[in-house]
Amino acid sequence: MSSLVHTLPRMSLRHAVLGLLATEPSTGYDLARKFEASLANAWHAGHSQIYPELAKLEEAGMVEVVGEGARRSRTYGITDAGRGELRRWLLETEPNRSQRNETAVRWFLVALLEPADRRVVLERELEHAEAYEAMLRETAERIDAAGGHAFRPTVDLGLRTTAVMRDWLREQLDA
Amino acid sequence: MSSLVHTLPRMSLRHAVLGLLATEPSTGYDLARKFEASLANAWHAGHSQIYPELAKLEEAGMVEVVGEGARRSRTYGITDAGRGELRRWLLETEPNRSQRNETAVRWFLVALLEPADRRVVLERELEHAEAYEAMLRETAERIDAAGGHAFRPTVDLGLRTTAVMRDWLREQLDA
DNA sequence: TAACGCATGTAATACGTTACATGATTCT
DNA sequence: AGAATCATGTAACGTATTACATGCGTTA
Numbered sequence: 001m002s003s004l005v006h007t008l009p010r011m012s013l014r015h016a017v018l019g020l021l022a023t024e025p026s027t028g029y030d031l032a033r034k035f036e037a038s039l040a041n042a043w044h045a046g047h048s049q050i051y052p053e054l055a056k057l058e059e060a061g062m063v064e065v066v067g068e069g070a071r072r073s074r075t076y077g078i079t080d081a082g083r084g085e086l087r088r089w090l091l092e093t094e095p096n097r098s099q100r101n102e103t104a105v106r107w108f109l110v111a112l113l114e115p116a117d118r119r120v121v122l123e124r125e126l127e128h129a130e131a132y133e134a135m136l137r138e139t140a141e142r143i144d145a146a147g148g149h150a151f152r153p154t155v156d157l158g159l160r161t162t163a164v165m166r167d168w169l170r171e172q173l174d175a
Numbered sequence: 176m177s178s179l180v181h182t183l184p185r186m187s188l189r190h191a192v193l194g195l196l197a198t199e200p201s202t203g204y205d206l207a208r209k210f211e212a213s214l215a216n217a218w219h220a221g222h223s224q225i226y227p228e229l230a231k232l233e234e235a236g237m238v239e240v241v242g243e244g245a246r247r248s249r250t251y252g253i254t255d256a257g258r259g260e261l262r263r264w265l266l267e268t269e270p271n272r273s274q275r276n277e278t279a280v281r282w283f284l285v286a287l288l289e290p291a292d293r294r295v296v297l298e299r300e301l302e303h304a305e306a307y308e309a310m311l312r313e314t315a316e317r318i319d320a321a322g323g324h325a326f327r328p329t330v331d332l333g334l335r336t337t338a339v340m341r342d343w344l345r346e347q348l349d350a
Numbered sequence: 351t352a353a354c355g356c357a358t359g360t361a362a363t364a365c366g367t368t369a370c371a372t373g374a375t376t377c378t
Numbered sequence: 379a380g381a382a383t384c385a386t387g388t389a390a391c392g393t394a395t396t397a398c399a400t401g402c403g404t405t406a
Contacts, residue, residue: 011393012277019284029357040272042279049394051359071357071402090288090296095281097215097303100366101274102187104217106265107332109194111325113265121265128272150286153347157282160339168332186365204385224366226387246374246385275394 012096016043017053018062018078018086023150025066025077028054038151041158057082119173126169133162187271191218192228193237193253193261198325200241200252203229213326216333232257294348301344308337 020034032047054076057063062082067075110121136159143149195201195209207222229251232238237257242250285296311334318324
């Protein structure tokens with residue numbers, strides 16, 4: 001296990017995968033959908049990244065096949081070693097603060113456009129923000145109806161930041 | 176110019192570069208620092224990406240050398256074609272909403288930790304959020320003292336979202 | 351039985367990061 | 379003179395996206 005730092009460098013994908021598997025065992029296909037659903041505003045990964053990553057994590061002993069189902073599907077679960085690595089990463093590694101968010105780039109550059117063009121862009125963004133907010137609200141309601149969930153506070157954070165953005169866009173349009 | 180879609184695919188780096196040059200002519204070195212300063216919460220790029228990108232943009236006629244200075248430095252400016260491409264991108268292309276934000280991944284996964292471990296992570300994040308907020312506040316004050324700037328609203332958006340995050344972290348620590 | 355969604359994989363290409371490499375100017 | 383900072387570039391490697399490819403199971 002001394003080669004850990006070498007086999008698992010500084011990628012977040014593997015820790016995102018470990019985290020999702022820590023919540024609940026899943027197939028690669030499930031994970032791909034969860035990246036869209038829960039982690040869409042944090043990280044993105046398609047199945048062509050996920051399957052090889054699961055293979056590497058299995059080889060490193062951090063995940064294991066806990067069940068096989070229809071259509072030759074394999075359900076993976078996290079191992080104790082995987083949980084340990086996840087904890088180590090969260091507690092002991094320096095967070096990489098660099099982001100890539102194309103929407104933020106657009107919101108930044110929109111200041112350079114002429115008023116008419118700016119309106120067009122801001123309106124599209126507002127529409128998207130409102131739709132996203134509605135989706136988050138539904139998620140929150142579903143969780144509350146089900147009696148809560150560990151990730152409920154994270155959904156709330158999303159709702160608050162989205163509200164800030166929605167208001168900002170409206171102000172920019174009014175100005 | 177019909178090969179535009181082919182020579183300039185779907186990368187945001189080039190549009191971020193075009194945007195920064197639309198604000199003000201700069202050297203590659205300047206651009207690298209501006210990515211840290213103004214675009215840190217949106218996109219990241221080191222000089223080893225920027226210099227080749229400037230060369231490609233120059234070849235495509237979207238930027239041009241507008242001055243040469245000491246230490247064989249070249250200052251680039253945006254051309255009309257570059258401005259056109261920037262406008263086209265902002266108005267006519269579908270935004271790529273996928274993000275990669277390691278901090279967001281960590282904030283999501285922190286829910287899986289035991290309370291003591293969670294505290295450690297949240298405290299570190301709060302410290303960072305407060306420092307970042309202070310930095311943004313200084314930026315805002317500098318802009319206001321200088322009589323305003325097109326990007327002032329963007330700084331304000333950053334301040335508001337950071338405030339939301341700071342409050343959320345405090346709540347999580349109090350809970 | 352055809353269409354659709356579940357499920358998994360690889361190959362080619364594009365993009366991004368780190369390390370390597372060099373040289374000019376300014377400041378102490 | 380030496381250190382720090384400005385300034386530019388390339389090479390090697392790692393990561394991510396897109397396209398290609400296949401097959402199972404369910405539903406209409």
